[in-house]
Amino acid sequence: MDTEVLIAGAGPTGLVLAIELARRGVDVRIVDKVDAYPTSSRGDALVPRTLTVFDDLGVLDEVLAAGHAKYPVQTYRDGALSHRRERITHTGQRPNMWLLGQARTEQLLRDRLAALGVRVQLGTAVTGLSQDAQAVTVRLNGEEIRAAYLVGADGGKSFVRHVLGVPFPGTTDETVRMLICDVEIDGLDTTCAHWFAQGLALVPVSGQPPLFQLRAPLGADAPQTTHSGVQALLDSRCGAGEVRLRDLRWSTVLRSNLRVAERFRIGRVFLAGDAAHVHPPTGSYGLNTGVEDAYNLGWKLATALSNSECVALLDSYHQERHRVASQIHTMITGLTRTYASGDKVPPELDLSYRHSPLSVDERAKPGTLRAGDRAPDALVQARDGRLTRLFELFHGTHATVLAFGQESADPPNWPGEVRTYSVFPPGFGGEFTDHEGQAFGAYDVLPATQVLVRPDGYVAAIRSVRSSVSSNTIRPSRS
Template sequence: MKTDTDVLIVGAGPTGLALAVDLARRGVDALVLERAQELFPGSRGKGLQPRTMEVFDDLGVLDAIHAAGGTYPVGMVWRDGERVGEHHMFDPAEPSEDSPYNAPWMVPQWRTQEILAERLAELGGKVAFDREVAGLTQDADGVTAHLSSGRAVRARYLVAADGGRSAVRRALDIGMTGETVDPNPTLVADVRIAGLDRDNWHLFPPRDDADFLAVCPLAGTEDFQVTARFPEGADVDLTPDGIRKVVADRSHIAAEDVVEVRWASDFRPRAALADRFRSGRVFLAGDAAHVHSPAGGQGLNTSVQDAYNLGWKLGAVLTGGAPAALLDSYEEERRPIAAQMLDLSTGVHRGEVRRGEATRQLGLGYRESSLTAEARGAAVAEGAAVRAGDRAPDGRVGDVRLFDAFRGPHWTLLALGTDAPGGGVGAAVRVVRGDAHGAYGTGLFLVRPDGYVGWAGDTPEGLGSYLGRFGLSG
């Protein structure tokens, strides 16, 4: 049966757009379907963690992300109209050579999506709006998505990136296992406020019968994000007047100073994990696969990294000659990470965990993955700073910056303080040669297209057979 596209992506949020960008630069034909008539308009997922900044560096959007956002302001605690103290949301961290982006970066979610959509258009990709998937069927050769309009779209693979209430996940009858993190409903809104300084994240602790209020200046905009929690079972008034009343009741800000409400929503924080991330030729990614409390700033970031993990694998299978079995590793690698991040974000929400090293996501990796091969002796590997499965750090080898060398859809072989294979490793692998490096030490390190060390060895023995698993010569 003829296919309309190689990969059909359902949902034009950060997950779907990041995946579409990654596939487009690999020459994979992909189509993004979005049931809304435009991109999501709110600021909801405004925090980009350092590991996601590294992903965006590779996808070619980091300059635009930097230009669109800024660092997080220090929290300012208010009581009775007076400033009573500062509150630091994050443990401090300085950038280093191996981790140049070592602090969260604030960009409203709507702007992140615009930047990804602009990058997708540059690469020749597209989003089809007002396209709702009502059901799907699949067979051994592909997937057919049935749209509410009556049209059908045929693809070799389909990726559900359509959010926590994923219609695709429900159509596949894949369950979500989870818990309520907080039974209290929470309001989040993007507003404009006259006369309020943008130097701080303004915090108004609970008092009397009112719960907390937080008013955060959104970097790169003239807006503030308002967050307010309500008693369990309360109805949240999302009208402009309702939002003005909440702000005025809980702070010294006058209702009339809330001059515009640009977007508003409410939610009840929960944590849930899909029982499976794959069914046949359909994959779940982002909120369709895992739903987080927003407190830890992990949801959007984990979602983008789902896309980054899946993108190179789909590209390898569809255009690079890799066996289809490679796609089995997506769930194997990403579901444990999602479970770990769910525990983390829930802990942050409940005040049990600080926003620090773990929330930056630089320590995540795939040491236990079936794709990981550590060919050095156990004693050498155990004492090594970087092992197979770890994130590949940045740094300089001679006059080459490693993140520059990694950028693109290829694999990279680092030959540090030792010789690279004499017979070469094929055109799909870039080789960087240099002296022993502070972050890596000495050895051969084969870096996957998503920036993790897939294979590490003291000698080239075994490297060729490892590359052969992915349809690469070596």
């Protein structure tokens, strides 16, 4: 075997997966057909869940330092400023959305991957593949290698998906098209976003002033992606001569593409990110969904590679992620045509894996939080008085048991490292004390409940246990 996992494509999906595998000690190789990394801003909006994943992967500080919270928005009518909306301040742990050009995000992910000893092999396209019971044989330009698993993270036009003949049903709406460019504009305020007629938006590209991402819904006319064509569009929507284009660095026209591959797993080959599902740019679901695919698949591949009895775990990747991609598509369908009306990024979806065979809720009366839901964050207080977020306890490659109102927990049936933390109501002592009822409230549990959290932050199992310490017998500590 030449490598355990070969990843085709070093976009955000492939990079996150490579980090997930490398930090678990998996022998991973990641290749990309391009000779130079892309420099364009493309998917520039990171949702809170992606920030949580980045935190776990060790890149959040860099992403926060390089990016920007949502900008104030200035709206113009007939060339004049008509309205200014200030930035919505957030009250939670994380901003509602963080802006960072995709090229910069990818650079930070590559840096993290390099720190783990893995580098992207550029100029290396997957050009053929076949598989047998033991491995996948992959042709990389002239070379042929054997990998235990192949992941096609090779974008919307995925070669891997095509060569395996996986159907990619969905729709392409030719009437909904969007011009997207990276532009330099003379004299435009780079501290806010600018909205003009017919939904034309100019949003600063974080960390790269004077660059703006221009987005403009297009009509039926053939778009002009030349310098003069984009200037003509600016003149028609912003007022003649009002906004002067200095430099057009990159441009593309995206159609409204909504497609989900029929299968995300084909034997030893997996599809992830845009290779598995494509979305219109409305809502920035592309990059964020790809990151989540990779985060779901990484620990499963690593577990299957280290324990051959766990190979069945890999089936859950399709079961969980295909359903999520389909749900997103249903939701986006309703949003696509409302793009021009206001906010670029709709609310983050609360998608769960409740239906997954990995999710087991053993309680007779489940609470509002169920097995399969995302494990929520909450503040707890350590014995030394330090406030800790549950998400900090989840960081790393292990699964976590939260033992509510119990000093210890029975070892769960879990194929890998498990760390157990006990959480007690205030006044009862214990390893961690719930802070202002946040943990018991967020998990909606009574004492003597054990919650098993998967390495990707989803609840795998919830069980009530007969315990010497229960909601009835629990007593305040004397300290």
